[in-house]
Amino acid sequence: MNVINKFVNPLKILSNSAWRLNRSYSSASNEEVVFEKLGDNRQGVVVVGLNRAAAKNAFGQNLTRRLSNIISDLQHNKEVKVVILRSLVPGIFCAGADLKERKKQTPDEVVKFVSLLKSTLIGIEQLPMPVIAAVDGPALGGGLEMALACDIRIASNDAKLGLVETRLAIIPGAGGTQRLPRIVGPSIAKELIFTSRVMNGKEAKELGVVNHVVDQNGTKDAAFQKALQIADEIVPNGPVGVRMAKKAIDKGLQIDLAVGYAIEEACYAQVMVTKDRLEGLQAFAEKRKPIYKGE
Known part of the structure; x- marks a missing residue:
């Protein structure tokens, strides 16, 4: 026992019935992470959108802290039934770590930041409700690690996914070496990580990295639309x-x-x-x- x-x-x-997400998480364009509660027939669906266009949604200090705060609040909210994680920046999901910012950091600062990023992604992984990643563009390094922390992953056919850290003489440090082998098996995970290979959506689906691959067909948010369809199937349950x-x-x-x-x-x-x-x-x-x- x-x-x-x-x-x-x-x-x-x-147990906590209070709606804790009351920190003015607005949809203002200057916010690096935008929080939105959907209404009408999609009550209970929350969309968390990455919105740092200038840096291709790279994980900087501000974006990571804001994402961490939102995830922390979601952790205890029983009114939320599904979370969809997406990008609001056309053509990119998340470019991974902000290397320009990291270049200015001391080794100790880098270690602290990687620890913050890892704890944030663990927070996504441990959310009590289903989390769906809608990957409508490149998800590289930490970007793919974030998607791997979600329960369900959907990628557009022209998305680019890869744990590319060994190109920089480092390793995935936010859970990628642990999550990917559990999803696709150790042998495939080793090949992908050792080679820093970048997959398109179809290849990721064939290897089991993502659940679904969707064609853009002129739609810039095809993966997000598929995520909404899956959320619609979950919400009534x-x-x-x-x-x-x-x-x-x-x-x-x-x-x-x-x-x-x-x-x-x-x-x-x-x-x-x-x-x-x-x-x-x-x-x-x-x-x-x-x-x-x-x-």
Whole structure:
């Protein structure tokens, strides 16, 4: 039981009903990360948009801190059902680290910044709700590491994806050496990292780096539109069930199968006591769509 409790904290992730994202995360064009809550039929969907056009969305101090703050607030918000991470800058997803800024940093400052970036991407990875990356342009180095931290990845056919750090005589330092092997297997991950190979969307799909590849067909946000379609499929489902399913999968991947089964059982126990489960049964009996409240 102690092992289970280590991985499953019963409904703690759902306990804070307050809407904490109230720090004036506006859609102002001067913000390097823009936060938007969608409305109408997409209530519960949040879009986090990278908006640092001058540096191709490269991870500088300001962008990274702002992204970190937004992710921290999302961590405890049960009203959010899906997060979509995208770029608001045409033709680029994220160019990785801001090398011009890094060139001016001392070695100690570089280490501190990489630690901040890593913790930010871990924060994305550990969000309780599904996170979808819409890659409509190049995602290189830290940009791909950020996409790998998401649950679902969609790339346009002309996107460019690669962990290219060995070209600079360094290694991926924000989780790339750990996430990529778990997604595509160690042998493929080693080849991609050792060679600094850059893939297009189709190649990334064939290797399992992304879930879907979409044609632009004159649309500059094709991956984002696909992300919205997937979000539309997730939103009607029980939010507690979706979050517990994510927790069971993520935690189960970290340990042996026997303990994984125990984690799944513990997560299932959490959905058994929800009003949503009763609503789902009632809606099924009445042959109507359920109305879930996340409780």
